[in-house]
Amino acid sequence: MFHRGQVNLLAKLKTCFARKEQAEHLRRGDLGELVAKKHLRKGGLKFLTANFKSDRGEIDLIFRDGDCLVFVEVKTRSSEEWSRPAAAVDARKRRLLSQTALDYLKLLRNPQVKIRFDIVEVLLTHGEVKEIRHLPNTFPISKPYRYL
Secondary structure, eight states, rough: OHHHHHHHHHHHHHHSOOOOOHHHHHHHHHHEEEHHHHHHHHTTTTTEEEEEEEEEEEEEEEEEEETEEEEEEEEEOOOSSSSSSGGGOOOHHHHHHHHHHHHHHHHHTOOOOOEEEEEEEEEEEETTTEEEEEEEEEOOGGGOOOOO
16 A cells, blocks of 8 residues: 555656657657758758757757858748748748857857858648758848848
């Protein structure tokens, strides 16, 4: 027989270790990032890190392409009925990505490297990858952060 304290402990442990069901949009996003990572690696880019976070935002994937650091935003959709996935990377999102990229560069002690921002669109049909579109150098770093 378990004592009351042991029952509470067991319940807490079950809660901690139980695999929580992930929301559909998060599962779709994780799949998109995985597929994008594999696609870019096959294209010759060197993977550096995923899901880099700073106080100002998150960058899905970071790669090196020769002497260039590549900051990648992955947009995964199951439909293009309303717009292209890349259209979701609006001015506000570009500014946040620019700021977060600068935070990443600061961690590296601001090396003198080329940078670019790519978008990868991943289109799904019934949960399966239908198409991958790599859109390199999609936008420049936001104006207030641009080097002259």
